[in-house]
Amino acid sequence: MATDVAALTRPIGDEAAAVLAQPSPLASFWAAFRENRGAVFGLAVFAIIVLLALTANVVAPHSPIDQFRDAVRAPPVWEKGGSWRFVLGTDGDGHDMLSRLIFGARVSLFIGLSVMCVSFIAGVTLGLAAAMTGSVADVAITRLMDLIMAVPSLVLAVLVVAVLGPSLANTIIAVTIVYLPNFVRLARASALGELNKDYVTAARVVGVGPLRLAASTVLPNCLAPLIVQAALGVSSAILEAAALGFLGLGAQPPTPEWGSMLADSREFIRSDPWIVTLPGLAILITVLAINLTGDGLRDALDPKMRRG
Amino acid sequence: MVAYFLRRIALTIPTFLALMFLTFAAIRLVPGDPVEVRTGEHGMSPERLAYFRHELGLDQPVWRQFLAYVWRLAHGDFGVSLSSQDKVLTEFLTLFPATLELSFFAMLFAIAIGVPAGALAAVKRGGFYDQALMTVSLFGYSMPIFWWGLLLIMFVSVRLGLLPVSGRIDLINYSFDQPTGFMTIDALLSDEPGAFLDALRHLILPAIVLGTVPLAVIARMTRSSMLEVLSEDYVRTARAKGLSPSRVIGVHALRNALLPVVTVIGLSISSLMAGAVLTETIFSWPGVGHWLIDSIGRRDYPALQGGVLLISAVVVFVNLIVDLVYGIIDPRISHGH
Numbered sequence: 034m035a036t037d038v039a040a041l042t043r044p045i046g047d048e049a050a051a052v053l054a055q056p057s058p059l060a061s062f063w064a065a066f067r068e069n070r071g072a073v074f075g076l077a078v079f080a081i082i083v084l085l086a087l088t089a090n091v092v093a094p095h096s097p098i099d100q101f102r103d104a105v106r107a108p109p110v111w112e113k114g115g116s117w118r119f120v121l122g123t124d125g126d127g128h129d130m131l132s133r134l135i136f137g138a139r140v141s142l143f144i145g146l147s148v149m150c151v152s153f154i155a156g157v158t159l160g161l162a163a164a165m166t167g168s169v170a171d172v173a174i175t176r177l178m179d180l181i182m183a184v185p186s187l188v189l190a191v192l193v194v195a196v197l198g199p200s201l202a203n204t205i206i207a208v209t210i211v212y213l214p215n216f217v218r219l220a221r222a223s224a225l226g227e228l229n230k231d232y233v234t235a236a237r238v239v240g241v242g243p244l245r246l247a248a249s250t251v252l253p254n255c256l257a258p259l260i261v262q263a264a265l266g267v268s269s270a271i272l273e274a275a276a277l278g279f280l281g282l283g284a285q286p287p288t289p290e291w292g293s294m295l296a297d298s299r300e301f302i303r304s305d306p307w308i309v310t311l312p313g314l315a316i317l318i319t320v321l322a323i324n325l326t327g328d329g330l331r332d333a334l335d336p337k338m339r340r341g
Numbered sequence: 342m343v344a345y346f347l348r349r350i351a352l353t354i355p356t357f358l359a360l361m362f363l364t365f366a367a368i369r370l371v372p373g374d375p376v377e378v379r380t381g382e383h384g385m386s387p388e389r390l391a392y393f394r395h396e397l398g399l400d401q402p403v404w405r406q407f408l409a410y411v412w413r414l415a416h417g418d419f420g421v422s423l424s425s426q427d428k429v430l431t432e433f434l435t436l437f438p439a440t441l442e443l444s445f446f447a448m449l450f451a452i453a454i455g456v457p458a459g460a461l462a463a464v465k466r467g468g469f470y471d472q473a474l475m476t477v478s479l480f481g482y483s484m485p486i487f488w489w490g491l492l493l494i495m496f497v498s499v500r501l502g503l504l505p506v507s508g509r510i511d512l513i514n515y516s517f518d519q520p521t522g523f524m525t526i527d528a529l530l531s532d533e534p535g536a537f538l539d540a541l542r543h544l545i546l547p548a549i550v551l552g553t554v555p556l557a558v559i560a561r562m563t564r565s566s567m568l569e570v571l572s573e574d575y576v577r578t579a580r581a582k583g584l585s586p587s588r589v590i591g592v593h594a595l596r597n598a599l600l601p602v603v604t605v606i607g608l609s610i611s612s613l614m615a616g617a618v619l620t621e622t623i624f625s626w627p628g629v630g631h632w633l634i635d636s637i638g639r640r641d642y643p644a645l646q647g648g649v650l651l652i653s654a655v656v657v658f659v660n661l662i663v664d665l666v667y668g669i670i671d672p673r674i675s676h677g678h
Contacts, residue, residue, distance in 0.1 A: 192364075268483065279485075
């Protein structure tokens with residue numbers, strides 16, 4: 034704030050003119066986002082996790098599925114008996130923990146982002162269709178979403194996986210089904226709010242067709258809450274997928290998935306606490322980083338949704 | 342009012358029908374021979390296969406099968422569990438009190454801490470306490486609760502030896518009849534000294550784990566709702582009248598701030614059931630969530646089918662009750678719609 038005031042009270046020059054001029058949407062968004070230190074921190078941590086996931090082949094010291102029979106349950110470097118060979122120790126099968134955690138980021142982010150993309154696109158399409166076509170389609174879509182919402186999220190995901198069989202792909206399908214209603218309802222509600230406004234009527238009067246009306250007139254004005262939902266949806270999807278993995282219904286071994294790593298670690302809860310601690314910590318840090326970023330997005334994109 | 346009630350109740354009928362269709366369709370999608378899926382028997386002789394196909398009605402057209410399924414459900418027949426050969430409904434009703442008891446104590450924990458903590462944060466807005474609470478609640482709702490449960494077991498039970506790791510009661514020292522299915526109540530009724538305390542000790546960790554996410558949500562909700570109320574005119578009037586700050590906050594503000602909080606609590610039954618699946622698995626809590634996961638491991642599809650349907654029915658039913666109660670509390674709802 035203080036710098037803004039200082040900038041404005043200086044004699045008018047190019048710099049002040051730039052401040053007074055209408056900033057680009059992206060620039061004003063970034064300026065608002067930057068004010069939230071937690072959100073910037075979250076974004077930075079998230080960026081690091083993404084970078085680690087992308088470069089896992091190079092960064093990880095070992096292969097995530099190689100078993101070191103000579104070093105089963107080796108302690109991490111700071112514990113007694115630890116060595117730099119396995120910085121975070123090894124698990125019950127002799128896998129290097131650090132490598133599995135890094136490759137696990139790849140799995141979790143892949144799940145989170147694919148769920149988000151599919152449910153975003155499908156959800157927005159269905160939501161807009163429900164809002165703009167009215168009557169029969171609207172009732173059908175809304176009722177279907179109500180049905181999905183009636184079943185507790187994890188119970189529905191468990192049912193889907195139990196029917197389709199446990200695998201990474203089916204985890205993504207299950208979690209996508211669970212999160213679809215959030216997008217459909219949000220898109221429908223925002224679209225209904227916009228449809229009564231004058232600019233939409235104007236577009237209709239000018240003769241804009243229904244598809245173009247939906248995609249380029251209504252949708253851009255509904256995007257803010259949907260983007261926030263998408264960001265928070267990634268973290269929920271990662272949590273849900275990890276829960277499925279923990280229940281033994283997600284990615285199957287030896288895939289380095291954080292939830293299933295936790296499930297495998299349960300027998301070492303008395304002897305080797307780090308095997309239990311590390312995968313959960315990885316989940317928590319990732320989800321926290323995304324939630325912090327999402328909160329910042331919400332504050333920056335829509336002042337009305339600002340918390341508190 | 343009556344019209345609203347009737348309409349709201351009628352609206353659940355399509356939901357129930359859809360739930361039945363969902364579970365009906367789900368079991369048909371399970372790969373493998375439908376007779377083997379339903380009986381759990383493999384490598385049957387063709388005669389036996391044909392017998393069961395007829396017995397289970399699988400030789401009928403699909404729409405007839407669905408009608409027969411709805412008919413059976415309407416008569417309380419949710420099928421027979423393959424692993425125990427008990428009726429699914431009986432099993433569910435035996436285990437459900439354990440889930441209900443756990444959920445009750447989890448919500449008690451979440452409300453007892455979340456409401457005062459959130460209200461205090463609103464009163465001390467922007468201060469250190471407020472920021473600390475917001476940070477902690479962010480951790481709370483980002484927490485993978487299955488890991489949180491393992492951590493608590495690791496520190497509280499294993500390292501410090503303070504609380505039991507699993508189950509609802511120490512079965513070696515205590516055995517008594519369970520007429521209600523609620524361990525705390527049954528323990529009180531049993532006259533066995535120490536049983537009630539033991540049941541409570543078993544409840545603490547699971548209730549904390551299941552209550553953590555609701556606690557974070559309730560604390561945040563109370564805070565933001567309280568902030569809104571504190572800027573209302575009637576709160577300023579109460580202050581201007583010279584009422585003590587504690588009275589203004591406790592009586593005038595908090596009571597009105599709690600309405601949206603109650604909404605959140607009422608609608609959290611669905612996420613509680615989802616959380617119960619994980620919590621019960623970690624603590625070997627003999628409730629319906631644990632049973633559901635077990636039945637997947639045993640390929641007990643009738644139990645899975647009935648279990649999903651019954652859990653969802655409970656959620657739909659509770660949401661209905663919540664809506665009806667709102668109709669009574671807040672007449673705007675029943676007249677507006």
